[in-house]
Amino acid sequence: MDIKKDILWRVYLSFVFVVIVAAAIIGKGFYIQQVxxxxxRSMSDSLHQRIAxxxxxxxTIYSEDGQMLSTSVPQFDIYMDFRVEPLHVNNGYLFREHIDSLSYYMADLFKDQSADDYKSIFAQAYKNNEGYFLLKKKISFREYQKIQNFPLFKLGRYKSGMIAVEKSIRLNPYKSLAYRTIGLARDNNKVGLEYSYDSVLRGINGKQLVRTIAGGVGVPLDADTYEIEPENGKDIVSTIDVFIQEVAxxxxxxxxxxNExxxxxxxxxxxxxxxVKAIANLGRGKDGNYYENYNYAISPSEPGSTFKLATMLALLEDKKVGLNNMVNISGGTWKVAGQTVYDSENHGSSDVTVQHAFELSSNVAMAKMAVQHYSGNPMQFINHLKNMGMDNVTGIDLSGEGxxxxxxxGHKLWGxxxxxxxxxxxxxxxxxxxTANLYNAVANNGxxxxxxxxxxxKExxxxxxxxxxxxxxxxxxxDQTLAALKACLEGVCLHGTATTLFKGTPYKVAGKTGTALIANxxxxxxxxxxxxxxxxxxxxxxxQYTCIVVIKNKPxxxxxxxxxxxxxxxxxIADRLYSASVKQAPIAKVASKPDSNVYVYKGYKQDVARVAKKLKLPFVDSSLFVDEWATISHAPAAGLLKSSKVDTKSMPSLIGLGYKDLIYICESAGLKVNAQGRGKVAAQSIEAGAPIVKGQQIQITLN
Amino acid sequence: MADRAIRNINTTTKQLKELQFEYKTIKGEVMFKSEENQIIKATEPLGLKVAKELPQRLQVEKTTTTSK
Structure with a gap:
């Protein structure tokens, strides 16, 4: 055997083994990570607690008169933890016992699903042993109060597993009233006062210990314990008056x-x-209804004729014209700079005073005078506008002012x-x-x-x-210019474009109409x-009040x-505000009826005397007995208390008696009384002195 | 002692909060109902309308005759 070969196959074998082991480890890692x-991960989450x-x-945003315009109320999301111990003891006796009635009550309160539907939802979630089952979202405090008394739920969180997660939402009790101005306070989108004063209203968030469960949802460990108590926001009091706002x-x-x-x-x-006592903004929605959908009040547009006040102010202040100067308004059309100026109303006049040209709202007059006096030195005119603050925002504490x-x-569009x-x-x-602020300055003596x-x-x-x-x-x-401007504005309502409108109005109005054609x-x-x-x-x-109304009409x-x-x-608006402040109402002279000079009062003597004493009505007692009927009247002498004979045989005079006394007298005489009205007796059907028949009917009129 | 005080504070705070919510809810409902538009709607079946005329101020002329 070759030793080298022997070693080599062992090395290969080891290598293959190592590769297999490595692949297995990577495979297992992948399986754990991905599959x-x-x-x-959810198990890891549920073992953690964090501070949320x-x-x-x-x-709260209050109105000037102390009404809540926007405030925070809670809204609840209801979850259920079907894993709580008591729901499972005794083979789930508690759950089975209450499920039917609970389903019934839920269906009855929310009316969105039938009791059977609710029951199957509960049963399914119970079977799945859900730990944080969303039952109902966004329920009001009212509904939450009711839910707390429902079967099972009234046993409390730890027995029923019901978890209420509270959220704060903004409530505008007046719904659409000044909605745009008060504003919205959504997390990602704030407008109006809610935005401008957000830092004041917001407060400081608190911290609470929560247990994280699957999906990163935090469940409070205990609903009422905080690590750091949240510090509530401050309240603001707005200048808006609910009544004026409503009227406007x-x-x-x-x-x-x-006018659509x-x-x-x-x-x-x-x-x-x-x-700002009222600020209403309405825009037509796609459905044809009107909504507070945009802050039109602070969005610039071409003002039209209401701006003529500024032009007049400049002309008068520079002593270029006087109110009684004549101006030729050329029948309402004038060609200038290659274009034609038209007066919007067909008046047919040509030579009028400056004041009347303003009252008629003549565009020609304004254009002519401006060209004549300012085309040589336009900055003089512009500087006046600057001085009135027309070139700058008003600085109102509302975000989004255009x-x-x-x-x-020198501007490229200047011509x-x-x-x-x-x-x-x-x-x-x-x-x-x-524009309103300019008119307000005139009203406020400059x-x-x-x-x-x-x-x-407030806090x-x-x-x-x-x-x-x-x-x-x-x-x-x-002051001189001011007086002239006031005369012009009052003139508009007396003999100008607004004459018919204010005819017969018991108070004087100063104002200016405006009709502007606008580009679309x-x-x-x-x-x-x-x-x-x-x-x-x-x-x-x-x-007292300045008001502006601007309406963009349909084409x-x-x-x-x-x-x-x-x-x-x-x-x-003016009528309602005027009539609301009765202090300013005209005094109607009414001839007074000398009621206290013509009087007849009748009654039991001691009573009459007591009333007269109490009212500090001077009287002279001319009667003889203590226990009798008496009359006090203006004639023959004022304050004379005299006895008035009442017997039971002939009809006494009942004039001046009160109801109780007349019943007593008539019924003790055996008469049947049919009385109408209230007060004291003014007329009787049986004349005084006539004999009395027992059981007879008597008609009495009281006034 | 301290424990009990804390517990009391907690329950009272909770009660106060709930009462505030209840107040706001009810107040909000009342405010909405008392809005002029709503009142106009509610009183329409009764035949009531917003007065168009200005209120009158009455002044009684001074009379010389007085009761003695």
Whole structure:
């Protein structure tokens, strides 16, 4: 034998053996990892405990009048652990005992499946020995309370295996009311105040020990123990007034439904402070209903004629024109820079005063005056707009405020038509809130406030921080200009585009209509989509609220004028707010009836005397006896208490008697009483002095 | 003693929380029902409508005759 060969085959044999062993190890490893992997991983999970975050309770958003606008309420997911010991002792007696009634109650409460369906679900899960079986998701606190008293479940977690996992959701009790402004607080998507004040509302999360089971789901070891207690968020008090918000929203919605408008917004500001008292945003959904789907109030668009106030302010402040200057509005059309300016309403006038041109909402007049006075020095006009804050956001404490756009000379879109069109609210973008804030400044004697939505931060009802009104611009123009502007705005409602609207209104309104044709994407202005608006304040002589209504109509809408679409909404809001503050209601002079001067009261003498004494009614007692019937009346002398003879043979006068006394007298005389009304006797069917027949009926009228 | 106090605190906290939830739930329902729109809907069958006219303020003229 060759020794070399002998060694070689042994080496080969060993090598093959090693390869087989290696392959087996790799194979087994693969098998454990891939084939059995899920089983082993879940087993590993179930043996672990970890610290999980517990969400802190989010603060509540209150309205100015203390109503909850958005608050956190719990929502529960109900799981069942069918592995708990008590469900299996005695051959599962407890489970079998309760399963029928439990199924019945579940079906009765949720009405989503029949009792039999529930029963088979329970039975199946029990058979599979499920440890964390999802029974029901997202049930309310109400339903949770009921479930706790269901058969089996009322035995508690450790006996029934029922596990309730609590989650916090946001509840808006008023549902859609100011929904966009209050906002959403979903984990990945927050808008409105919920977003702006998230850091205040959120609080600090706590920590809790949980046992991880299959699928990485954490089951709390004990529902009520925390490693670190979550710290709840603070509450915020918004400036929104539920009543005003409701009024604004309803008025807006009514008009929008009527006109099938695309979207609209209504804002109400408190003049003195700039507080936003209401902010309604409605957009038409695909189903034709209206929803708070976007914050239109803070989204810039071409404002149209409501912007003429800014133009007037500039012209008056620079003393370029006076209210009584004449301006030729050329019958409502004017060619400039190769384009034509049209007045939206056909007035047929040509020479009018500046004030009346404003009242008629003449685009021609505004364009002409702006071209005449500012085309040489456009920055002078732009600087006025800057001074009014029109080129910048208002800084309201609401996220998502769109930036306005005001072209400046040198911009690639600046041209000869920029200034004339800007003068009547085109070729620029400002938000309804900005426009409202400008009107508010005029109402507030030139002081421009920063509009705001949150007035205080509270914790458990204790005030932490109060947010004060903030002045943005102490004086946007001179007092003289201010007076002229006010006259113009009041003129619009007295002899301008809004005259018919406010006819007979018991308070004075100052405002401006706006009707703007707006471009619709590629189709340009062909679709005839009009944006109707109305901005103003009331009562004009002592402004309390500023309100703006902007409605974007559907294409080719039949009614589109500012005074006909946005105006009525404004009026309804103004009417309701005005009538709600009765302090300002007009005093109706009513001739008083001297009721207390003509009176007859009759009754048992001691009672009458006692009442008169109590009321401090001076009276003179002229009666003779203590125990008798008496009358007190205005004649012949006021406050004379005299005895009134009541016998049982002839009918006494019952005038002035109360019900109890008349029953006593009549029934003791044997009469049957049929009385109507309340108060004291005004008429009797049997005249005084007539003889009484026992059993006779007597009709009495009380008043 | 301390144990009992802790246990008491726990149960009371739990009770307080549940009562808060109950309060919020009920308050929310009441608020929704008292919303103007809802009231209008609820009172429609009764024939009630929102008043369109402004309320009147009455002022009684001062009269000279008073009872003595």
């Amino acid at each position: 059995q992997g899920k089983y082993w 975050d517990i969400d802190s309770e989010r603060g 929203e309803n008025a807006l919605q009514k008009m929008m439904v009527k 408008a695309e979207y609209g917004t209504a804002i109400v500001l408190e003049v003195k402070t700039g507080k 930036r306005p756009l005001i072209y400046k000379p 000869p038509s920029t200034i004339p069109w800007m003068a009547f609210g085109y070729n620029l973008l400002v938000s309804p809130l900005q 002081k421009m406030m920063k509009p705001y939505l949150v007035s205080a931060i 458990e009802g204790v005030l932490l921080r109060e947010i004060q009104p903030k002045v943005v611009n102490e004086k946007i123009c001179s 994407g590629k189709k340009g202005y062909d679709d005839k989509i009009y944006q109707s608006s109305f901005a103003g304040y009331f009562p004009a002589d002592n402004p 080719h809408a039949a009614v589109f004028y500012g005074a006909a679409v946005a105006g009525p909404v404004f009026k309804e």
